[in-house]
Amino acid sequence: MLAERRGDTGAYSNLLDEIARSLRRTIPGKLIRMGIDPQETEDIIQEILIGLHNKRHTWDSNRPFKPWLAGIVRYKLTDAVRRLFQEKAKHADIEIEELTEMIGTTPDPSKAIDAERNLAKLPPQQHEVVKALVLEGQSVRATAEKLDRSEAAVRVTFSRALSRLFTISRSD
Secondary structure, eight states: OHHHHTTOHHHHHHHHHHHHHHHHHHHHHHHHHTTOOGGGHHHHHHHHHHHHHHHGGGOOTTSOHHHHHHHHHHHHHHHHHHHHHHHHHHHHHHHHHHHHHHHHTOOOHHHHHHHHHHHHTSOHHHHHHHIIIIISOOOHHHHHHHHTOOHHHHHHHHHHHHHHHHHHHHHO
């Protein structure tokens, strides 16, 4: 970073490459632990590198570089995770309505039996959210209150349940 301040673009490019390599090793695991698809890694790395580039003038060369960089990584990762959860929550709302509509208009008993069998394969928390939202027709708010969870947690759980149900139905 000191070389970048002296105008050495090659050293700055090498620094960015090294940071990107390091992030590619650490970010996927963090995303998986948070329940986020690790395919989001590259987009997040780009956001971090852009943030670093835009804020590079704020680094005090009398202070260590790594803690400054860690702050940028933490904030950009937090922003990205928040955005991804918000997108999932919005997506889950659309899917709740569509899925309720589909279930309500599909009287085929064999599909109902398959649906019950697949629902039984869900973890208990996912099962109770799907049951409340789809089978009982409760709103996200009512489900959150009933299960003593936040609305966002209900949406995320529902989205994960849908992904799991899709995987289960494809494997059958």
